[in-house]
Amino acid sequence: MKFLVVDDSPTMRRIVANTLKEIGYDSGHGEAGDGAEALARLEAETYDCLITDWNMPNMNGLELTQAVRAHPTYANLPILMVTTRGMKEDVIAAMKARVNNYVVKPFTPDVLRDKIETILKYA
Amino acid sequence: MIAPQFNEVLERLDEVRAIFILGQRAVPFMEDVLGFLRDITPILDDINASAQFSTSNMPKAASQLQSVSQATELATTEILNVLDQLFVRIDEVEAEVKNATSQQGEADDADAELYQRLETLLAQDHAALWAEVQAHQARQNDARQAATEAKDTVVAFANQMRSQLSAIMMSLQVQDITAQKLASVNQLIEAVQNRMDRLASRLSGKERPSTPHQAAPPKPSAPGFLPAVFDQAADYNREKSVERQSSADEIINLFQAGDGAAATATVMQPPITPPPSQGDIDTLFNNPSGDGAAEQDDIDALFATPQAGSATPTVSNEPAGQADIDALFGGGSASEPAGQNDIDALFAGGGSEPAGQDDIDALFAGGSVQEPAGQDDIDALFATPQAGSATPTVSNEPAGQADIDALFGGGSASEPAGQNDIDALFAGGGSKPAGQDDIDALFAGGSSEPAGQDDIDALFGNGASTTASQDDIDALFG
Secondary structure, rough: EEEEOOOOOOOOHHHHHHHHHOOOOOOOOEEOHHHHHHHHHHHHOOOOOOEEEEOOOOOOHHHHHHHHHHOOOOOEEEEEEEEEEOHHHHHHHHHOOOEEEEEEOOOOHHHHHHHHHHHHHHH | OOOHHHHHHHHHHHHHHHHHHHHHHHHHHHHHHHHHHHHHHHHHHHHHHHHHHHHHHHHHHHHHHHHHHHHHHHHHEEEEEHHHHHHHHHHHHHHHHHHHHHHHHHEEEEEHHHHHHHHHHHOOHHHHHHHHHHHHHHHHHHHHHHHHHHHHHHHHHHHHHHHHHHHHHHHHHHHHHHHHHHHEEEEEHHHHHHHHHHHHHHHHHHOOOOOOOHHHOOOOOOOOOOOOOOOOOOOOOHHHHHHHHHHHHHHHHHHHHOOOOHHOOOOOOOOOOOOOHHHHHHHHHHHOOOOOOHHHHHHHHHHOEOOOOOOOOOOOOOOOHHHHHHHHOOOOOOOEEEEEEEHHHHHHOOOOOOOOHHHHHHHHOOOOOOOOHHHHHHHHOOOOOOOOOEEEEOOOOOOOOHHHHHHHHOOOOOOOOOOHHHHHHHHOOOOOOOOOOOOOOOOOOOOOOOOOOHHHHHHHHHOOOOOOHHHHHHHHHO
């Protein structure tokens, strides 16, 4: 499993990457600081799953999801939104944009593992 | 002198008499107006000084928040570096234990084979020697058992360490959440600074250059900078996070079951508002009439809490209270009252010293720390002169919105005071906003020098160098 971790906070990118390693997904991952950079990464490399924050400059996680879903090559890429936005309206908006699952920060390794397993089950 | 000429003189005298009568009637009013102007000048100076003081300190506060964000980012990176090293070391220890266990297993197999051969050779013909070998084997087994227990302890310790280090790492999510909170506060400070800039400009009558952040592009998101985009509601609260995750899971399950409409129906308000802009903040402070003046309702609306299931704060009929202020300082948590640290942070502007009475006095006294500020200062600010007296009387009742309205609204508290009232007061109904120039012109007769105490003394003291007194006022009017 190769993940692309997208977050404008370098700290969060490291935490997510380390957690992935801790829960057994240790086959390398890519990083991007915003949605636009993530799209460029997706053009250059193949990933199995996209883990993205919502609030980011240039292109936010919701816009990134919409762009990915509209792309002919990787429209079916599993997407996990990991964000501080935990209101119902936010979750609904994300689901309508067709993210596969949703994690509210601060999260635990167990929640991340559970969501990734669910994503892979339905992917 | 002929009769028509007498009549004309008498008419003129009647006119002069009428002027005197009018003058006599106008004296109390003029007395009140001059008293009011005399009182309001230092107040306006104080407000101007306070606005300038606040404006000059706000960039420091914003810079301080940037520094805090930078420091926490650096500290978090350092902690993550150490954690990474420890994770690597734990991996190494586990690999060493695994390797040792494997080697031990091979050695055990070789020993077992050796003991089997020794038994064949010694058991029958060399019983004493075989007994000695068996005793040695027993000691070796004991040592092997102890080594296995030690290995298990190391493995358990390594697992525990990994789990605890992981908990530390997960706790570092607080840095991201804190940075978003700081960015949110920074935006608020910038908005308030803009307001104070405008207020100071109006009071001084000088246009100030717009502050750099007004036209500045979003700050880059890099170590040392606050995030350009943030979630104002970001909260590091494990319990809340679990609740929100559970609520999110319910919605996800509905969507995955193909019932997104049911999920949407659980929410009354339209989804998602874009990140707040300067315009949003202005709208937040502006009243619906769009005249730019914030009212008590606007402030109450600022403190209003969102209703369950709604992203939009609902304005309650109740004025903002202590709980609202605590929530403002406590990061949305109203369970902890605002503390001295919160106040210090507000006043310290980068300084390490706690906020003191001086800070508050300086705020009210325009930089003068001679006399401590008190409730009287606030009340005096709003106190109205009594009939026939040029001196405002401090009432026992604290100043309220009604006092402000009454002050500007000519006694009518039915209509809130606005900028127009101030302009009308100084500009004689003109369309130009009132400024320092208006006050100067009033006192200095058009001179380019700002109005001061001397001007007031000159007005009342007929050019004498002594300070104006009640006698001077009486002389002027009497």
